[in-house]
Amino acid sequence: MHCQTTGSWGSYMPTPRTSVGDPLERIERLASENAVVIFSISSCCMCHAIKRLFCGMGVNPTVYELDEDPRGKDMEKALVRLLGTSPPVPVVFIGGKLVGAMDRVMASHINGTLVPLLKQAGALWL
Amino acid sequence: MANHHIPYALLHGMNVPTSFINQEGSAFDFGELEEAIVLQGAKANLLTGRTAATLEMFPSWPMRYQQTPGSSKSGGESTDSGSALNTISSKTENQFEPDSPISKKASSSYHQAFDQQNLQQQQQQQEMASDPSRTGTSLNQSAPIVKPLQEKKRASTSEKQLDAKTLRRLAQNREAAKKSRLRKKAYVQQLESSRIKLTQLEQELQRARSQGLLLGSSGGGVGNISSGAVICDMEYARWLEDDERHMSELRTGLHSNLSDTDLRLMVNTYLSHYDEIFRLKGMAAKFDVFHLLTGMWTSPAERCFLWMGGFRPSELIKILISQLDPLTEQQLMGICSLQHSSQQAEEALSQGLEQLQQSLIDTVAGGPAIDGMQQMAIALSKLANLEGFVRQADNLRQQTLHQLPRILTVRQAARCFLVIGEYYGRLRALSSLWASRPRGRLMSDEQPCQTTTELQMVQPSQSHFSHF
Numbered sequence: 001m002h003c004q005t006t007g008s009w010g011s012y013m014p015t016p017r018t019s020v021g022d023p024l025e026r027i028e029r030l031a032s033e034n035a036v037v038i039f040s041i042s043s044c045c046m047c048h049a050i051k052r053l054f055c056g057m058g059v060n061p062t063v064y065e066l067d068e069d070p071r072g073k074d075m076e077k078a079l080v081r082l083l084g085t086s087p088p089v090p091v092v093f094i095g096g097k098l099v100g101a102m103d104r105v106m107a108s109h110i111n112g113t114l115v116p117l118l119k120q121a122g123a124l125w126l
Numbered sequence: 127m128a129n130h131h132i133p134y135a136l137l138h139g140m141n142v143p144t145s146f147i148n149q150e151g152s153a154f155d156f157g158e159l160e161e162a163i164v165l166q167g168a169k170a171n172l173l174t175g176r177t178a179a180t181l182e183m184f185p186s187w188p189m190r191y192q193q194t195p196g197s198s199k200s201g202g203e204s205t206d207s208g209s210a211l212n213t214i215s216s217k218t219e220n221q222f223e224p225d226s227p228i229s230k231k232a233s234s235s236y237h238q239a240f241d242q243q244n245l246q247q248q249q250q251q252q253e254m255a256s257d258p259s260r261t262g263t264s265l266n267q268s269a270p271i272v273k274p275l276q277e278k279k280r281a282s283t284s285e286k287q288l289d290a291k292t293l294r295r296l297a298q299n300r301e302a303a304k305k306s307r308l309r310k311k312a313y314v315q316q317l318e319s320s321r322i323k324l325t326q327l328e329q330e331l332q333r334a335r336s337q338g339l340l341l342g343s344s345g346g347g348v349g350n351i352s353s354g355a356v357i358c359d360m361e362y363a364r365w366l367e368d369d370e371r372h373m374s375e376l377r378t379g380l381h382s383n384l385s386d387t388d389l390r391l392m393v394n395t396y397l398s399h400y401d402e403i404f405r406l407k408g409m410a411a412k413f414d415v416f417h418l419l420t421g422m423w424t425s426p427a428e429r430c431f432l433w434m435g436g437f438r439p440s441e442l443i444k445i446l447i448s449q450l451d452p453l454t455e456q457q458l459m460g461i462c463s464l465q466h467s468s469q470q471a472e473e474a475l476s477q478g479l480e481q482l483q484q485s486l487i488d489t490v491a492g493g494p495a496i497d498g499m500q501q502m503a504i505a506l507s508k509l510a511n512l513e514g515f516v517r518q519a520d521n522l523r524q525q526t527l528h529q530l531p532r533i534l535t536v537r538q539a540a541r542c543f544l545v546i547g548e549y550y551g552r553l554r555a556l557s558s559l560w561a562s563r564p565r566g567r568l569m570s571d572e573q574p575c576q577t578t579t580e581l582q583m584v585q586p587s588q589s590h591f592s593h594f
Contacts, residue, residue, distance in 0.1 A: 049478025
């Protein structure tokens with residue numbers, strides 16, 4: 001799924017937010033569509049680090065750059081609420097389930113739970 | 127008694143034969159001056175308590191009022207003043223009677239020390255007490271005073287004769303003057319050597335700072351340390367002391383074959399101890415991230431191998447693997463897997479930091495469209511991300527340490543922590559040895575031998591700083 005630019009929506013009537021789905025729902029929906037989903041901001045260096053981590057492990061994550069999404073701001077807010085902390089990104093979902101931000105991802109990698117999770121989600125083959 | 131002081135004219139040497147001035151090299155011997163005056167029967171228009179006058183002569187000293195109420199004063203001391211007006215301090219006190227406000231107000235301990243000596247001396251010469259405050263007049267506190275001339279005035283100036291009393295007084299004056307001169311000389315010498323020592327210390331300090339031996343110096347900058355960094359270093363030093371304690375407990379525990387339960391307790395305590403340093407670093411990162419990132423909180427040798435503000439976890443694990451055999455197959459796999467994961471995480475963080483650096487460079491290098499203030503604002507917001515990276519790096523370190531007891535037995539975990547502690551202790555000792563090795567100013571070939579000797583002589587100590 002990719003973001004549309006604002007321009008392409010211009011010809012439509014403004015749709016009420018509820019029909020588009022509230023941001024959290026959207027997040028969860030997007031998260032469940034792929035094995036590894038990362039919500040990111042293109043200029044964020046920590047997001048870059050987390051992408052490199054997964055790529056380095058041989059995983060091919062699906063990345064949503066919230067700064068390139070018209071609803072990105074709302075989603076960021078929703079993520080802050082979800083995580084309980086700011087910044088909202090990067091945040092990782094594996095197999096549709098929330099893993100967390102960078103610190104949780106690294107902790108799970110160190111304690112050995114990340115790889116099994118990835119395998120379980122089909123993101124990693126031996 | 128009236129206060130009699132050196133007339134202004136005399137103070138400024140106008141009417142005084144210059145032969146009496148600087149008579150002994152650098153000493154201005156008031157005693158002999160007075161003698162001259164007496165002998166000449168100079169008529170003094172005595173100014174009383176003109177500190178202003180004296181101030182002129184010794185501008186560096188604070189004004190004090192003087193008076194020398196005379197009778198309790200033993201006669202006969204004159205003080206010399208050094209020719210150097212600023213060495214007056216030594217001479218100040220000779221005249222003052224014990225309860226003179228002036229003597230009490232002596233500003234420096236040196237003055238007081240001299241005061242004491244003078245007072246004693248004065249008391250010895252109490253016989254002159256009947257003379258009105260001969261010794262009282264001091265030009266300003268510090269100046270050696272020419273004797274109050276009042277006695278002369280009374281006793282001799284009118285007669286222009288030297289009676290026995292006067293002679294005796296003059297002799298005592300000379301004695302006192304001589305003693306004052308010697309004291310002054312000693313004092314000045316002391317000052318000189320202190321000055322040299324101070325310069326040396328400053329140089330050492332600068333050198334040590336530039337080598338980063340001193341915590342809390344922004345490498346090369348003198349005294350340029352943020353308060354956050356100071357606190358960080360202090361807390362870190364305290365942590366190191368705790369670390370030594372924990373380590374010796376662990377050592378004892380291992381050698382005394384404690385039960386596994388007890389040992390596990392120790393290991394958990396040690397883990398909490400590590401948690402503490404990461405907590406400290408987290409706070410320090412908020413206040414002064416550069417202090418952490420540049421490794422200024424650690425010893426130079428550790429700084430050399432610094433990764434993102436601390437140790438590199440995969441390196442540490444490598445060290446442990448080599449120190450930890452025998453390991454079971456499962457343990458070995460666990461350790462190697464830990465090392466591998468750590469490496470991947472380190473790599474990811476390094477790449478993220480690199481991107482941050484690149485982005486910062488782009489901002490600071492500036493594009494044509496960006497104005498100065500905006501550029502700075504953007505750069506500042508990018509810098510703010512540094513804290514995140516240091517935090518994540520510390521998080522990685524912390525997780526790695528916590529993982530060790532999970533894959534190893536308790537004894538092995540305890541040994542791990544000992545190995546780690548000792549390793550960094552040695553790095554700190556290395557830093558200190560390196561810093562204190564003789565610098566070959568001219569001869570570089572002498573160094574290796576001397577360094578070796580040093581190594582043999584010096585016990586590594588835990589006196590320096592960090593490994594986390």
